[in-house]
Amino acid sequence: MKKMIALLMGLTLLSVSPATAETEVDSSLVFLQKAENYLNAAVKESLYREAIRYRPDCAECYFRLGKLFLSQEKYEEAMSEFYFAAEFDPYLEGLHYYLGSTYEMQNNFQGAMGEYYLVIEHSEDPKIKASAHLSIGSIYDAVALPESSLVHFKKATEYDKSNAIAHFNLGIAYDDLQNHHQAILCYQRAYALDSTDIDALVNLGVDYCQLERYDDARDIFLIGLDKDPDNFKLTYNLANTYLLMEDYENARDKFIRAIEMNPGKSEAYYQLARIYDELGDYENAESAYGKFLDIAPPYYEIAVEEAKRRVETLQKR
Numbered sequence: 001m002k003k004m005i006a007l008l009m010g011l012t013l014l015s016v017s018p019a020t021a022e023t024e025v026d027s028s029l030v031f032l033q034k035a036e037n038y039l040n041a042a043v044k045e046s047l048y049r050e051a052i053r054y055r056p057d058c059a060e061c062y063f064r065l066g067k068l069f070l071s072q073e074k075y076e077e078a079m080s081e082f083y084f085a086a087e088f089d090p091y092l093e094g095l096h097y098y099l100g101s102t103y104e105m106q107n108n109f110q111g112a113m114g115e116y117y118l119v120i121e122h123s124e125d126p127k128i129k130a131s132a133h134l135s136i137g138s139i140y141d142a143v144a145l146p147e148s149s150l151v152h153f154k155k156a157t158e159y160d161k162s163n164a165i166a167h168f169n170l171g172i173a174y175d176d177l178q179n180h181h182q183a184i185l186c187y188q189r190a191y192a193l194d195s196t197d198i199d200a201l202v203n204l205g206v207d208y209c210q211l212e213r214y215d216d217a218r219d220i221f222l223i224g225l226d227k228d229p230d231n232f233k234l235t236y237n238l239a240n241t242y243l244l245m246e247d248y249e250n251a252r253d254k255f256i257r258a259i260e261m262n263p264g265k266s267e268a269y270y271q272l273a274r275i276y277d278e279l280g281d282y283e284n285a286e287s288a289y290g291k292f293l294d295i296a297p298p299y300y301e302i303a304v305e306e307a308k309r310r311v312e313t314l315q316k317r
Helices: 002-008 010-035 041-054 059-071 075-088 095-105 109-122 126-142 146-159 164-176 180-193 198-210 214-227 232-244 248-261 266-279 282-295 301-315
Strands: none
Touching: 010 041, 010 059, 041 059, 059 075, 059 095, 075 095, 095 109, 095 126, 109 126, 126 146, 126 164, 146 164, 164 180, 164 198, 180 198, 198 214, 198 232, 214 232, 232 248, 232 266, 248 266, 266 282, 266 301, 282 301
């Protein structure tokens, strides 16, 4: 009898069941959409859980909740939610990238690499593939394998040509391999894509100095300081560039400015003392050498000995 009722009511069941499912799906989506309108983490979490209550197999719901926990540095909770998401949709776009990020934040680099490689293998989004290569490259960079990091940074730039960070990191990999010419091209590209990236200008100027292109280095540092006048790295590197160019007065002024910004930078006092020496300002030279000796770290043995000898000579004048 039950079978006959089921058959007789088949058309009714077919018409009712999809409507019920659609209502459940719509309800979960409503809560997901509501969650995006709130900044408060507790409210967002509550709405995500409501979405899951309406649809327990909603991979996207678990995924978003996992990302919320990841942003709060709750790595175990994030991992748990990502695993639930993977159970219902193993290749949900972006899921394995965030799983990899969670592993990486826990210093589980092997687990992170495994997830990033899954992204590269299965994702259809070139930008996510680029991010995965970028993350793998950063891991290799952290363990001092520049050849491997270069391969992945280069792949990141191929998948996402507009990714300024990928070009910047590729430049660092080239620098690690002493290929400053290629590094310069990468930093130029990174800065062209993101003109707020002052670090790209810093590294670009440093590479010009490495190649003894001091005029180019000076111009780059000046461009940077025009954008960010209080940037210590730009100021300090410009001071060194002027020193390499034997422009002692400009070098002196920039080292003084660098010391004002960062009084604990012992090298700046040493370089400033050398410049005062060169300019015949022996009183200030002795003072700058003394400040260097007061704060110089132990690994500056040669500079410390030279400063001591020079102070003794100046005191005998």
